[in-house]
Amino acid sequence: QRGIAWRLSGNLERSLEDLTRAIRIEPSSDCYYERGATYQAAGNHAKAIEDFNLSIEFRPMHPHLYYARALSRRAIGDLPGARADHQKARELDRR
Secondary structure (H helix, E strand, C coil): CCHHHHHHHHHHHHHHHHHHHHHHHHHHHHHHHHHHHHHHHCCCHHHHHHHHHHHHCCCCCCCCHHHHHHHHHHCCCCCCHHHHCCCHHHHHCCC
16 A cells, blocks of 8 residues: 555655565555556556556456556557557456
């Protein structure tokens, strides 16, 4: 939770430190998602995608993970990947 609070307060470096520490202690979908969101906020979309990929491995049926990854894919110019993620998220939302 502290990593999220750091991100919301604008301290992305501290957020990444805390979230990385949390992942070392107990990797989870939520930790990877939150660290990915912090990387995304910092403009490091390649790292954000890596973390969203790991989060999806834990919880492949959660549409918000695909929406998040789509934003970073679009930011790096991977428009086909972004479209595919949006499509997957929409399919999961309908379930």
